[in-house]
Amino acid sequence: MPWATSDLSLLRTLLLLLTLGLGSVEVLADSPDAAAILSSSDKARGGGLPGIQWQVNVETVETGGGKDLTQVMVKSNGDDNMMEFQAPVKARGRKVLMRGNNMWFSSPTVSKPVPISPRQRLTGQASYGDIAATNYVKDYSAEMAGNEVVDSVPCYVLNLTAANKSVTYDKVKYWVAQDTGLGIKAEFYTISGKHIKTARFKYDNRIESGDKSIPFVSEMQIVDALASNTVTTLVYSAIEVRSLSARDFRLN
Amino acid sequence: MPGHPRRHNRICFAALLVMMPLPYAHAEDEPSCLDNVVEAGIDWEFIAYAEKAEIMQGSLNPGNLIAELPEQKELLEVRPDIRFECAPFTFALSPRLQASRQKVEDFLHPDPEADSDDDAFVNAALVRVDIGTMWSLEASRQALLWGPSLFFSPSNPFSRVNGRNTPYEELKGKDFAIVRAFFGSSSVLSFYDNFAEGEAEDPISDFEHTYALTFEYTDFAWTATGLYSQSESEQAFGGFGQYTLNDYIVLFTDLAVSKVDEDWLADTFPAAVQSGLIDMDRDWHAGITLGGSYSFTEGSNVSAEYYYNENGLTDVQADALLTTGQRVVDQLESGVFTQDFASDTNVLGQVVALRQAALRQHYVAMQYNKNDIADRLDVVLRWTYGAADGGSLAVADFNTTVGENGRVFLTLLGTFGDDEAEFRQFYDYRATLGASLTF
Numbered sequence: 308m309p310w311a312t313s314d315l316s317l318l319r320t321l322l323l324l325l326t327l328g329l330g331s332v333e334v335l336a337d338s339p340d341a342a343a344i345l346s347s348s349d350k351a352r353g354g355g356l357p358g359i360q361w362q363v364n365v366e367t368v369e370t371g372g373g374k375d376l377t378q379v380m381v382k383s384n385g386d387d388n389m390m391e392f393q394a395p396v397k398a399r400g401r402k403v404l405m406r407g408n409n410m411w412f413s414s415p416t417v418s419k420p421v422p423i424s425p426r427q428r429l430t431g432q433a434s435y436g437d438i439a440a441t442n443y444v445k446d447y448s449a450e451m452a453g454n455e456v457v458d459s460v461p462c463y464v465l466n467l468t469a470a471n472k473s474v475t476y477d478k479v480k481y482w483v484a485q486d487t488g489l490g491i492k493a494e495f496y497t498i499s500g501k502h503i504k505t506a507r508f509k510y511d512n513r514i515e516s517g518d519k520s521i522p523f524v525s526e527m528q529i530v531d532a533l534a535s536n537t538v539t540t541l542v543y544s545a546i547e548v549r550s551l552s553a554r555d556f557r558l559n
Numbered sequence: 560m561p562g563h564p565r566r567h568n569r570i571c572f573a574a575l576l577v578m579m580p581l582p583y584a585h586a587e588d589e590p591s592c593l594d595n596v597v598e599a600g601i602d603w604e605f606i607a608y609a610e611k612a613e614i615m616q617g618s619l620n621p622g623n624l625i626a627e628l629p630e631q632k633e634l635l636e637v638r639p640d641i642r643f644e645c646a647p648f649t650f651a652l653s654p655r656l657q658a659s660r661q662k663v664e665d666f667l668h669p670d671p672e673a674d675s676d677d678d679a680f681v682n683a684a685l686v687r688v689d690i691g692t693m694w695s696l697e698a699s700r701q702a703l704l705w706g707p708s709l710f711f712s713p714s715n716p717f718s719r720v721n722g723r724n725t726p727y728e729e730l731k732g733k734d735f736a737i738v739r740a741f742f743g744s745s746s747v748l749s750f751y752d753n754f755a756e757g758e759a760e761d762p763i764s765d766f767e768h769t770y771a772l773t774f775e776y777t778d779f780a781w782t783a784t785g786l787y788s789q790s791e792s793e794q795a796f797g798g799f800g801q802y803t804l805n806d807y808i809v810l811f812t813d814l815a816v817s818k819v820d821e822d823w824l825a826d827t828f829p830a831a832v833q834s835g836l837i838d839m840d841r842d843w844h845a846g847i848t849l850g851g852s853y854s855f856t857e858g859s860n861v862s863a864e865y866y867y868n869e870n871g872l873t874d875v876q877a878d879a880l881l882t883t884g885q886r887v888v889d890q891l892e893s894g895v896f897t898q899d900f901a902s903d904t905n906v907l908g909q910v911v912a913l914r915q916a917a918l919r920q921h922y923v924a925m926q927y928n929k930n931d932i933a934d935r936l937d938v939v940l941r942w943t944y945g946a947a948d949g950g951s952l953a954v955a956d957f958n959t960t961v962g963e964n965g966r967v968f969l970t971l972l973g974t975f976g977d978d979e980a981e982f983r984q985f986y987d988y989r990a991t992l993g994a995s996l997t998f
Contacts, residue, residue, distance in 0.1 A: 375934070386779065387744065396997050397935075397960040399602065407779035408803045416937075416958065418721050418730060419704035424854040426807045472806055552692040553741040559705065 341449035341465050345481075347488040351510055352524045353440030358384040358551030359514075362393075365433045367539040377433075383440035384551040390438055403427075403435055404558050410435075413558045420558040425472075433529060433539045436475025437506075443467060443481070446474040454485070457492050461485045469498075476503075489522060494532075502532045514548050598644040607635045608727055608968075608993025612986055614664070615974075618884030619918075619984035622666025622891045625908050626985055629661040631673065638729075640683075647690065653683035655729075666891050682758055683732045697737045700757045702730030705773075705784070706799035707811035710924045710943060711866045711917060713846025714797035714815040716769050716788035717753055723941065724954050727968060727993055731759035747775045763912040764827050767791045792823035797846075807855075813848040817870075830902055831909035834883070836876050844869040859929035871920035872910075877948070880910055881979055918981045921946035935960045943982070950980020966995045 346355060353359050365377040378394035388405040392398040400415040410427060413420040427435065443449075447467035455464050467479040477498035483490050487510075495504045511525035527541040610632040620626045637656040644650070655678075662673040687697035704721055706712045712719055717733060734755035740748045749772070756766040771788035783800035797815025804810055824832055831837045850864030872880060887903050890896050911918070924943040932938060939956040953975065958968045972989040974982040 385744070396964050397966065399997065406777050406782070409777065409780065409782050409801065410803075416726055418702070418723060418726070419706075421709070421860075422707040422801050422809045422811060422852060423860065424805075424807045424809050424852065425803060426854040426856065427858065550692070553744045553747060554689060554692075554695055554739070556744075557747075559703070 339451075339463070341451050341463075342444055344463055344483050344488065345447070345449050345465065345467075346444040348481075348483050348490040349441055349444050350516060351489050351522050352508075353383050354442035354444065356440075356514075356516065356548055358382070358549055358555075359440060360545075360547045360549065360551070361543050362545040363438050364542045364544070365438070365539060366542070367433070367537065369537050379438055381438060381440070382551055382555050384556070385442070387551075387553075387556040388435075388439035389556050390435060402558060404556060405435065405439060406556060411558055433541055434475055437527065437529065437541065443479070446470055447479065449481075452480070455482065457482050460491060462491065487522065504532055505530045512543060512546055514546055516548065593645060596643075596645045598642060600642055602640045603998045604638040604640075604995055605636075605997075606638060606727065606993060606995040607633075608991055609633045610989060610991040612989035615978075615983055615985055615987050616666075616888075617978055617984050618881045618888060619907060619911060619981070621884055621887040621904075621907070623663070624665050624667070624904065625911055627663050627665060628985060629663045632659065632661040634659040647688055649685060649687040649689075651683065651685040652681065655680055655682050680758055681732075682729055693741050695739045695741075697735075697739075699735050699737065700732040701735065702732050702759070703735065703751070703753075704730070706813040707801040707809075708799070708813040708848040708850060708866075709862050709864055709926055711846070711848050711864075711868075711922070712799070712813050713817075713848060713866075713868070714786060714788075714795070714799050714813050716771055716790060716793070716795060717751075719846075724952075724972060725970070725991075726939075726956055727970065727991060731757065733757040733759045745777050747773075749773045749775070763909075792820045792827070793817055804851075808851060808853055810851045811848075812850070814846065816843045816845045818843050828909040828913055830905035831913060834879070834906045834910075836872065836880055836906065836910050837913065846870065857929075858931070859927065862926045864924045866917065866922040866924070868917045868920050868922070871917055871947070873920070874947070877919060880907070883907060919945055919947035945976070945981050948977065948980040950974065950976030950982040952982040961994075964996050964998060966997065968993050968995075 349355050353361070360380070360382045363379045363381055365379065367375040369375070376395060377392065377398065380391045380393055382389040386405075386407040390403045392401040402413045402420075404411045404413075404420070408425055410423045410425060411420040412423050412427070446469065448470050450466045450468075452464040452466045455462055462482040462484055465481040465483060467481055469477050476495040478496040478500070480494040480496070481490055482492040489508070489510050491508055493506045493508075494502060495506070496502055506527055506529045508524055509526040510522035512523040513520050514523040523546055524543050526543070529539040529541070531537040531539075610629070612628065612630050614620075614623050614628045614630050616623050620628075635658045639654060641652045642650070657679070658675075658677040660673045660675045662671055664671055681700060683699070683701050685697060685699040685701070687695055687699070689695045703715070703717045704712065705715055708721075709723070710721060712721065718730065733753050734757040736752040736754060738750045742748070751771040751773070753769040767790040769788065769790035771786055773784050773786040775784040776782065781800065781802040783798065785798040786796070788795045788797075795815045795817035797813075797817075799811070799813040801809055801811040824837060828837060845867070846869065847867045848864055850862060852860050852862035854860050883903050884907050887900065887907065890900050922943060923946055924941070926939065926941045928937070928939040930937045937958040939954070941954040941956075942951060943953075944951045951974070953973050955971045956968065957970075958966060960966055968991075970991040972986060974980075974986055974988070976983055
């Protein structure tokens with residue numbers, strides 16, 4: 308039976324709807340959830356784990372060729388971060404404790420821990436916020452900002468905006484590798500939009516997460532956006548995933 | 560850089576290992592504590608300093624007979640800190656070797672020779688066992704300080720002053736048994752039993768067994784601790800807390816209401832009680848510290864604190880005390896002594912000893928600190944104002960690194976105001992220059 312004109316119209320409409328429908332499915336598949344990407348990338352930088360401990364060696368090479376080496380032991384669990392300085396000798400025994408928005412500093416030369424404000428997170432080339440575990444999915448709201456290729460790696464680009472005033476940076480532009488789900492580059496901005504740092508990450512360590520072995524950050528290289536000849540490199544080692552309790556986050 | 564945390568120096572481990580118990584080691588098939596070493600190390604500090612002071616010999620310290628402060632002091636000290644942690648045990652030991660020389664000039668010894676002394680003692684020690692995630696038990700010797708306040712901690716029954724005017728001196732440790740229970744990540748219940756005086760000997764009164772029970776809660780932007788403490792002479796309710804107002808301001812408080820046993824007061828400080836300079840008619844006395852600190856973008860901090868001390872002397876009592884002291888001064892200067900000389904001297908000594916932390920009722924303190932100036936200099940500037948009498952005390956502390964292991968420090972203290980002011984009673988100035996080597 309020949310197709311009636313109205314039937315052809317109906318068929319075309321159905322095909323169109325089907326095409327649009329399939330297209331929609333494909334578009335959804337290409338636009339993954341920004342929070343899910345962030346959550347996945349956080350794990351490889353210490354976030355979302357039951358507790359983690361690591362050692363960070365921070366090397367800053369300044370414009371004039373000067374070199375500064377710092378070694379910090381970090382314990383992290385959710386909003387709690389304890390940083391204990393082990394080198395250089397002058398800093399040995401200094402501790403910074405971050406519990407949510409509460410921060411304390413202690414040192415062998417002061418008789419008891421001193422409360423300090425969250426602004427102290429930004430002190431230095433590598434801030435305490437950089438040294439501590441990353442929990443971007445909790446601290447920032449994320450929006451997809453397209454796809455780009457960084458160092459031949461196709462990446463999702465995320466724009467992160469601070470979810471509260473307690474975070475280290477107001478805005479972050481974050482590149483996450485599409486194949487591995489690892490954050491490989493970040494640009495950090497102030498609330499006024501001033502670009503202050505750029506960081507790149509390597510993941511040559513591995514940790515056990517559940518019953519899986521997953522990559523873990525091994526190096527974070529920070530370039531100061533204002534003094535681009537100053538490069539700070541954080542090297543992560545002695546990583547141990549273990550349950551940490553409130554007892555691990557006390558200064559006395 | 561070493562791959563494992565805190566393995567600076569292993570030389571003295573053998574000694575520590577010999578001393579420590581080895582839990583589980585008796586069971587051949589069970590893991591030894593030594594199989595689970597979390598942290599281990601020994602830090603050495605060699606410190607030497609020289610101090611020169613101009614001692615005031617005014618109404619509260621006539622002839623330097625009350626405080627007996629040294630006008631000159633030199634000290635050399637070796638400070639090893641040993642730490643060993645193999646879950647669930649933690650051990651720490653801080654023995655001290657000290658050689659010192661000081662010259663104390665007073666009315667009875669106007670031109671004395673310097674006295675030399677040497678000493679070896681353990682200023683801090685710790686044995687702690689963690690039981691599961693909830694409990695920890697510890698026996699320790701330590702100078703137990705708590706709370707966010709910078710200058711005075713009215714809630715702390717073990718030490719109300721923070722010792723910040725002499726940062727190069729370690730506070731002396733007392734002996735404690737401590738039990739802690741951790742409830743989740745936010746709450747901690749602690750019981751403290753200060754069962755012996757340790758190295759913190761009190762030259763005036765006998766040691767008192769002191770207990771404290773604290774409950775600490777930490778939220779995202781604030782933390783608070785409530786406590787009850789009791790000794791043979793005093794019971795107190797109090798607490799301390801801090802609130803992070805925004806990115807650059809932290810507010811804090813430390814407070815207590817306490818009641819001192821009247822019989823104990825009358826027995827221990829009879830001359831002061833009989834003179835009427837210690838109130839016996841008020842039940843509970845309050846001590847409150849209110850403060851805040853502001854952080855600048857470049858990393859420095861300024862803090863301010865107000866301290867109300869209801870236990871302190873009123874204007875009338877302070878006048879009576881100064882009059883008593885002046886009588887002693889007059890007799891020392893004239894060389895003619897009356898029968899009241901001994902009792903007046905007793906009154907002065909007892910009132911000053913009882914209210915060592917703060918003699919008067921109102922104080923304001925401010926502090927500015929900045930670390931790592933030019934990557935090597937730490938500076939602390941501190942000013943305490945006695946609002947009741949207008950006197951003040953200023954401290955400037957400069958600390959700089961020299962090479963990889965060295966440190967040089969200079970601490971200057973000066974007092975200002977009327978000669979009747981509390982802070983002008985003991986020091987005119989004091990200067991301390993020192994150096995340390997750390998390995």
